[in-house]
Amino acid sequence: MELLKASSILFVLLNPFLISIYLISLIRDLSLKDFSKVMMRAHIISAIVFVIFALAGESIFEEVFNVRFGAFLIFGGIIFLWIGVQSIFSGKVVLIETRGDPEHIAGSIAMPFMIAPGTISASVLIGSQLPAASAAAAIIAAISFSLVSIIVFKLIHDPLKKRNERLLNRYVEVMGRVVALFTGTFAIEMIAKGVGMLWPS
Structure with missing residues (x-):
């Protein structure tokens, strides 16, 4: 139960639906094969980072990077705030460059959309609550479910695009603004x- 709970928390924070909205340009432009390859690379990169933070804990910030975890949260929050403000006014959340090699696109997806303050914090928490092997298993399970969910969204999107492209574009614009509200919050x-x-005082 602890493993399932930990995996569920990370999956919710990854929010594959939210990622799908941000990656709508990739979903539109890439074939299923290329899109799946890019997303698999991005998820593998994210899984490796999450496992490292789960095993190392908060000490990795102070001992390796010589910074406090709170500073990381503030900087990550500023990045997300900037993304949210831009998206709320434009209605667009297309921030991924669709040109280039799959490994380069995958890196842009992994950071900052998957490897973010919230998911890293969850990884640290998972590592503190579960044994190393169980923590790694929980992270891999969450990553796997996220990957499958995004590919399913791609499978649903492609037929709808051909039949209702204008309606789909309008839906993405509206959802972009809604997502931006939650991103900013x-x-x-x-x-x-x-x-x-x-500054706890």
């Missing part, structure tokens, strides 16, 4: 947590 929460950790 989440960003403020991350900044507040970071400030609280750095």
Whole structure:
């Protein structure tokens, strides 16, 4: 149960539906084979990073990077706030460059959309609650479910695009603004947590 709970928390924070909205340009432009290859690379990169943070814990920030975890949360919150503000005014969340090699696109997807303050914090928490092997298994399970969910979204999108392209474009624009509201709200929460950790008084 602990493993399932930990995996569920990371899966919710990854939010494959949200990622699908951000990656709508890739979903439109790439074939299923190329899209699956890109997403698999991005998820593998993310899984490796999450496992490292789960095993190392918060000490990795102070001992390796010589920074406090709160500072990381504040900076990550500022990035998400910038993304949210841009998206809320434009209605667009297309921030991924679709040209280039799959490994380069995969890196852009992994950071900052998957490897973010929230998911890294969850990985640290998973590592503190479960044995190393169980923590790694929970992370791999969450990553696998996320990958499958995004590919399913691609499979649903392609037939709809051909029949209802204008309606689909309008839906993406509206959802872009809705997603931006949650992105900005989440960003403020991350900044507040970071400030609280750095200056608890």
